[in-house]
Structures are given as C-alpha cells and as structure tokens.
Amino acid sequence: MTSESTVPAFDLIGKRYDESFVERDVQLAEGAWLIQQLPPGARVLDLGCGSGLPSAKQLLDAGVEVVGTDESAVMIELARQQAPGGRYLHQDLRDFDDLGEFDAMVAFFALLMLPRMDIPELLAKCRTRLRGPKLLLLSMVHGDFDxxxxxxxxxxxxxxxxxxxxxREVVTDAGYDVLDLREVEAEAEPGRIEVQIYLRAKARD
Structure with missing residues (x-):
C-alpha cells in the first residue's frame, strides 16, 4: 500500500486547491498580458498546470493551444474536466523533450516544487524549446530556502x-532578459498571507 509520504502532495489536495486558493487576480492579469503578446495560433506549455484553473482555461478561452503537464494524476484529471480542449500529460514538469516548440511557457507556482539545483537547468531547457516571442512567465514564493x-x-x-x-539572477543566467518582476502579498490559503513573486522574461537568441 502506498504511504502518503510517497504520493504527490497535489494528489492529496485535489479539488481543495481551487476551493481554498483565495486570490488569483495577479495570475489572471499575467495571463491577460501574455495573451496580448502572442501571435494567432500560438502554442503555450503550462508547466505544473494543476487543475487547469485559472491559467490553462484563460489561455484556451482566448484561442491559444495549450499543453499542460503535472506530476499529479488527480490534478491532470481536474484540468481535463475544468479546462477542456487542452492536451494534459501526467508527467514530471522537467520532461518535455518530445512536445515540440512553444511561443511561451508559464510556470505558476510550479518551479518552487523543485530543488534549487534543478531550476537553472530546467529554465535553460525551456529556452531551447521557445520560438516566436519566446516568452516565459513564472511565479514563486518569496523566501530563501531549498x-x-x-x-x-x-x-x-x-x-x-x-x-x-x-x-532575477537565476533567470538571467539561464539565458533570458527579465522584462518585469513584481512582489505582491496574497492570501494563499484561508488565513495565511504570503509574498509572491511574478516574473516576465524573454529568451535571448
């Protein structure tokens, strides 16, 4: 029998994530900005897509082709239900070698699930799969821990x-120009405020 310690956390959280995540205004605003930058027929990879809300659905509603990956089978099934029309894959967010090229990649609160040693390599890998506007949006939690x-x-x-x-330094060293970086306070779950970082970047040629 599988113990809880070996089950992906978001398999255990499931639908409660959407029910408990209180503030998403900034994430939606970042998605709206991205949509304005994308060409017709754009293709976006949503790393750690979770339940499909709000980002995959927002992009799909705007006519963007979305591929989402997540290590949680429960969240992938929720994404298929809540943001239909995307292609959702149950896999490690570091494994996208066979998914082709993308105009943009988004990673909202996804990279924070990795050890720090893996993040620069993943960002550099993302850069090699970007085309056209070559945009990257990511969000992390403010802190200093691994x-x-x-x-x-x-x-x-x-x-x-x-x-x-x-x-900013990690993203720049991975081959991107940082276009914007903001810190915001948000209620991440009922009664708990955290400082979040939102970053926009463009891959260098």
Whole structure:
C-alpha cells in the first residue's frame, strides 16, 4: 500500500486547491498580458498546470493551444474536466523533450516544487524549446530556502524559494532578459498571507 509520504502532495489536495486558493487576480492579469503578446495560433506549455484553473482555461478561452503537464494524476484529471480542449500529460514538469516548440511557457507556482539545483537547468531547457516571442512567465514564493518541508492545505511537501533579485539572477543566467518582476502579498490559503513573486522574461537568441 502506498504511504502518503510517497504520493504527490497535489494528489492529496485535489479539488481543495481551487476551493481554498483565495486570490488569483495577479495570475489572471499575467495571463491577460501574455495573451496580448502572442501571435494567432500560438502554442503555450503550462508547466505544473494543476487543475487547469485559472491559467490553462484563460489561455484556451482566448484561442491559444495549450499543453499542460503535472506530476499529479488527480490534478491532470481536474484540468481535463475544468479546462477542456487542452492536451494534459501526467508527467514530471522537467520532461518535455518530445512536445515540440512553444511561443511561451508559464510556470505558476510550479518551479518552487523543485530543488534549487534543478531550476537553472530546467529554465535553460525551456529556452531551447521557445520560438516566436519566446516568452516565459513564472511565479514563486518569496523566501530563501531549498526544498524545505512545509504543510500546504494539510498535505506535506517540499518547496524552494528565492529572494527577488536572486530569482532575477537565476533567470538571467539561464539565458533570458527579465522584462518585469513584481512582489505582491496574497492570501494563499484561508488565513495565511504570503509574498509572491511574478516574473516576465524573454529568451535571448
């Protein structure tokens, strides 16, 4: 029998993520900005797409082709239900070698699920799969720790975080020009406020 410690945290969280995630205004605003930058017929990879809400659905509603990946089978099934029309794959977000090229990639609160040592390599890999506007949107939680154990909505997991200027440095060193970086306070779950970082970047040629 599989123990909870070996089950992806978001398999355990499931639908409660959408029910408990209180503030998503900034994430939606970032998605709206991205849609304005994309050419007709654009293709976007949503790394750590979760339940498909809000980003995959927002992009699909705008006529964008969306491929979403997530390590949680439960979240992938939710995405298929809640954001129909996308292609959703149950796999590690670092594994997208066979998915082709994309005009943009988004990773909203996804990279924080990785050890810090894996993040620069993943960002560099993303850059090699970008075409056209070559845009990257990502969000992280403000902090300074590496794969630290936390409890989120009652599930145990490990997360990494950077201070804003360190995150800018990591993204720049991976081959991107940072277009915008913002810190916002948001209620991540009922009664808990956290500082979040939203970053826009363009891959260098």
């Amino acid at each position: 794969f630290f154990p936390v409890s989120f909505l009652g599930a145990q997991t490990n997360v990494s975080a950077y201070p804003p200027e360190k995150l």
